[in-house]
Amino acid sequence: MKTLSERQQLILSFIEEFIEEHDYPPTVRDIQHGCGISSTSVVSYNLDRLKDSGALSRDSEVSRGLKLAGQKGGSSGPVSIDTVAVPLLGTIAAGSPFPMPENDTWSDLTGQELIDLPQAIIGTGDGLYALKVRGESMIDALICDGDLVIMEQTSTVRNGQMAAVRIKSDNSTTLKHYYAEGPRTRLEPANPLMEAMTFNSDDVEVLSRVVGVWRYLG
Amino acid sequence: MKTLSERQQLILSFIEEFIEEHDYPPTVRDIQHGCGISSTSVVSYNLDRLKDSGALSRDSEVSRGLKLAGQKGGSSGPVSIDTVAVPLLGTIAAGSPFPMPENDTWSDLTGQELIDLPQAIIGTGDGLYALKVRGESMIDALICDGDLVIMEQTSTVRNGQMAAVRIKSDNSTTLKHYYAEGPRTRLEPANPLMEAMTFNSDDVEVLSRVVGVWRYLG
DNA sequence: ATAATTTCCGAACATTAGTGCGGATATAAT
DNA sequence: ATTATATCCGCACTAATGTTCGGAAATTAT
Structure with a gap:
């Protein structure tokens, strides 16, 4: 069996992620732009190759007529270590009030989205919570849209540490x-x-x- | 909330079966013929009603842009807190050569420092490695001194993804x-x-x- | 080197498929 | 009955999308 070219593997992984995100397969042009291919015909060509190799099936003349053959390979054997679950309390955006954990919020975390972080780099995780950043209002802090900010609720920080601070006279954070x-x-x-x-x-x-910033670029 | 008409329920179950069979959603006309409806506009009309009722979501101007509400991703198993160990290969600094995993580096990871990252946000961890950033040369990328950059060794990326790229004529990375x-x-x-x-x-x-950036401010 | 094969390009082309619109028909409310 | 609302019908329009084709470029085989 012929080995898949790099571009074909790229296409394949793009299709996989596209379906993961949209629940329906991409069009030829979706693939074209997603993979930086110059022509739809090249996509079509490679889709046929992928079909030949059995990596996917293709319904002719049907938009989005793709079906991946070799779905999810079983995960190998990830090493399991201790992690700490940190609640995702909300989002921060320019102008919006800064979300803070409240007393009852802490006691009632049911249904809260949790972020798992390795204990090794986070520590005990006590009093930690996470916020998702919306918008580009924190570029100055080298934090951009989509970043996950891990915070520790405290009112005392040491010099040099980064903190969420409120300027009372501005009422800005x-x-x-x-x-x-x-x-x-x-x-x-x-x-x-x-x-x-x-x-x-x-x-x-x-x-x-x-405490930390996590930026995931999937 | 309004109750669904008979035709709307029929459409809904048709969509469900169609996806079951094809792994991609039907077109308006598929639904039309499958449910014995005389006009595409009637299908479109009822799809909008179904969208209003929250039974499904619809991507406008997108063929087969349907997603059933009750469906989300694949099998939702118990949340595992597995983590993946990623080797820390070195540091990046302005001017220094960009460290890359080499063949023998991969096979001999003994003694390498390992970074544990949650599988939930990293995926399988295959081909991943980490680099520590030295200096402020990557401010443009919103990355600063001390950051840990998680990378996947690949020569193909999709449009919009962030990558370590080398400009040959500059010999800069x-x-x-x-x-x-x-x-x-x-x-x-x-x-x-x-x-x-x-x-x-x-x-x-x-x-x-x-793949990701981790900034720890201890 | 030369030829054969694969892959890519760009630009049409043709079908597929979502949408809009005027009007018909039903169903419910007044 | 009369008005209002929801649904349906056909048809046409347009955007989305898969396909084709001649030729260039890259890769591999002879």
């Missing part, structure tokens, strides 16, 4: 590196190309500490 | 969103405030795909 310097508090964006700002310490309220 | 557009290839920084650049496709070599 941002993620910044925190530096208490006596009566003044300096907030420094993660992006070193951007300028820091200082406020009266009274004006700055620490909401949570940022 | 960066992380960019990749868009193959025929003879030209567009590389787009993750930071939407920055401009994209295009190169001759010959001049661009894909080294690895970026």
Whole structure:
């Protein structure tokens, strides 16, 4: 049996993910653009090759007439270790109020979406929660749309740590590196190309500490 | 909530059986003939009613763009908290050569530092490796010093995915969103405030795909 | 090198398939 | 009955989508 070309494997994995996302197969043109192929005929050609090799079946003259043959291969044998489940409490977006765990929220986590993180890198996971970032409002913090921010609810952070802080006079909330310097508090964006700002310490309220950021590019 | 008409229930069950048989949803006309309806517009009308009632979702202007509400992904088993161990191969810094897994590196992982990541968000973990970022040379990619970049060794990525690409004429390597557009290839920084650049496709070599970024602020 | 084969390209082309519209028909409310 | 609402009918229109074809380019075999 002929081995699949790189492009054919790419197409195959694209189809798989497309179905995973949409619950229906892609069109020839979906594949074309998704895989950066210049012509629909090339897609059609490779689909026929894939059909020949038995990797999929194809209904002629039917839009989205694709069916993967070798569905999900059984997962090999992932090593099981301890993980910590962290509740996904909501999303942050520019302007929207900053979601915070509340007393009853903690006790009633039923139905909450949970994010599993390895204990090895997270620690005990006590008091941790996750927020999903919406929009590009946190570019300054090197955080973009879709990122998952892991936070620890605390009102005290050490200098240099990143925290969700509220500027009372603005009633705005941002993620910044925190530096208490006596009566003044300096907030420094993660992006070193951007300028820091200082406020009266009274004006700055620490909401949570940022423990980690997870960006998944599937 | 309105109760479904007989015809709507018929359509619903037809869609269900059709998907069962073909693995892709029917067209409006498939439904028309399958349910003995005289006009496509009647089908379209009832599909909209079914959408209103939440029985299914419909992608506009998309052939077979149907998804039954009660169906979601594959088998929903018990949530496993398995993790996958990913080898930490080295560090990336500005100017330094981009570390890549080599043949013997793969076979001899003894003593390699391993990073555990949840299988739930990483997948099988096949062909994955991790690199630690040194320095601020990747600010454009919203990646900063200390970040852990999870990569998959592949030379083919789909449009829109982020990848480690080498510009041959520069002999430089960066992380960019990749868009193959025929003879030209567009590389787009993750930071939407920055401009994209295009190169001759010959001049661009894909080294690895970026699967995820983990930033730990302990 | 030369020829054979595979793969790719671009541009039509032809069918498939979703949508819109005027009007008919039924069903329910007033 | 009369109005309102929901459903249906055909038909035409347009967008979506699979296919074809001549030729170029890359790969492999002789």
